[in-house]
Amino acid sequence: MALSMLKDPQEYVEGVLSQDRLLLARTITLIESTLPAHQELAKNIVNQLLPYTGKGVRLGITGVPGAGKSTYIESFGTMLTEMDHRIAVLAIDPSSTRSGGSILGDKTRMEKLAVNSRAFIRPSPSSGTLGGVGRKTRETMLVCEAAGYDVVMIETVGVGQSETTVASMVDFFLVLMIAGAGDELQGIKKGVLEVADAIVINKADGDNLIRAEMAQKEYQAALHMLMPASPNWNPPVLTCSSTEHKGIDKIWETILDHKNKLTEAGEMAEKRKGQALDWMSFLLDEGLRQWFYTNPHVVKILPQLQQDTADGLISPAAAADSLLAHLNNKK
Numbered sequence: 001m002a003l004s005m006l007k008d009p010q011e012y013v014e015g016v017l018s019q020d021r022l023l024l025a026r027t028i029t030l031i032e033s034t035l036p037a038h039q040e041l042a043k044n045i046v047n048q049l050l051p052y053t054g055k056g057v058r059l060g061i062t063g064v065p066g067a068g069k070s071t072y073i074e075s076f077g078t079m080l081t082e083m084d085h086r087i088a089v090l091a092i093d094p095s096s097t098r099s100g101g102s103i104l105g106d107k108t109r110m111e112k113l114a115v116n117s118r119a120f121i122r123p124s125p126s127s128g129t130l131g132g133v134g135r136k137t138r139e140t141m142l143v144c145e146a147a148g149y150d151v152v153m154i155e156t157v158g159v160g161q162s163e164t165t166v167a168s169m170v171d172f173f174l175v176l177m178i179a180g181a182g183d184e185l186q187g188i189k190k191g192v193l194e195v196a197d198a199i200v201i202n203k204a205d206g207d208n209l210i211r212a213e214m215a216q217k218e219y220q221a222a223l224h225m226l227m228p229a230s231p232n233w234n235p236p237v238l239t240c241s242s243t244e245h246k247g248i249d250k251i252w253e254t255i256l257d258h259k260n261k262l263t264e265a266g267e268m269a270e271k272r273k274g275q276a277l278d279w280m281s282f283l284l285d286e287g288l289r290q291w292f293y294t295n296p297h298v299v300k301i302l303p304q305l306q307q308d309t310a311d312g313l314i315s316p317a318a319a320a321d322s323l324l325a326h327l328n329n330k331k
């Protein structure tokens with residue numbers, strides 16, 4: 001396979017830095033791969049690219065299926081490319097594999113972006129690799145930044161766990177809503193509103209305009225009750241029409257305003273530092289778990305201890321202690 005023919009990390013690093021789309025795509029494939037050799041190579045490449053990352057705007061976009069995320073990204077992304085930005089869109093879809101149906105649907109809603117040379121669209125399969133959404137998406141985002149994409153958008157469906165993971169890796173988290181559906185109907189959890197940097201009511205057009213403006217007021221009132229996550233930012237509620245390209249520029253202005261305010265207050269640098277440290281402890285936790293559960297002794301005695309615990313022959317705490325104590329004595 002083509003991938004295994006290229007073994008030298010340097011070729012990937014130089015390819016990404018020279019904005020070679022094919023080598024960028026191949027690097028992401030390595031990041032997504034479960035093969036240990038690919039993972040080693042990917043780690044090496046990402047580490048070398050790290051000094052070239054961090055200058056762009058990292059944006060998370062969530063909303064239930066049908067809220068208009070793909071249509072919004074097509075409109076918003078096209079506007080940004082016309083402003084000379086280069087944009088990357090990483091779409092996390094928990095319901096589909098890479099060849100799955102909804103990506104095809106997205107392709108048709110992002111048909112202008114799909115052929116735009118200043119845009120890079122990459123569906124992200126959400127399962128099958130160590131660390132799930134977090135690991136692949138975070139590293140893919142960094143690699144895209146190194147390839148000169150100065151706005152990276154991570155699209156996620158706001159019904160699972162992936163949106164809080166995404167919120168923890170971006171600068172600005174945008175929640176796309178539609179009018180006429182309560183929170184419950186929209187499947188949006190309160191926790192998602194708490195991490196929102198802006199709520200945008202989409203489809204504010206035609207017959208729906210009045211309802212969108214009413215929803216805007218309702219969400220403004222709801223947000224008023226929540227404690228803002230940042231001392232330097234009160235999340236606004238905006239409206240837009242992705243199909244009629246209305247209100248889209250205002251959203252970009254809001255994102256830049258947020259960036260300026262947090263940067264001036266020193267909060268943006270702190271936020272990114274905190275995200276890097278959180279990510280490191282996540283990887284440590286994950287590494288420890290893996291190390292533990294693949295330990296030959298654990299593999300050997302765990303099933304029996306589980307059975308004994310289930311049968312009430314040993315307490316859960318004693319069972320856990322005996323496994324951990326054994327590893328302690330082993331070193």
Ligand SMILES: Nc1nc2c(ncn2[C@@H]2O[C@H](COP(=O)(O)OP(=O)(O)O)[C@@H](O)[C@H]2O)c(=O)[nH]1
Nearest residue numbers: 064065066067068069070071202203241242243
């Ligand atoms: N009227 C109107 N329809 C929209 C707007 N944005 C999206 N839609 C429609 O809503 C449907 C779902 O949009 P899509 O972008 O696929 O939503 P996603 O599932 O969140 O990615 C499609 O039929 C879109 O044409 C909008 O601003 N106004």
Ligand SMILES: [Mg+2]
Nearest residue numbers: 069070071106
């Ligand atoms: Mg979509």
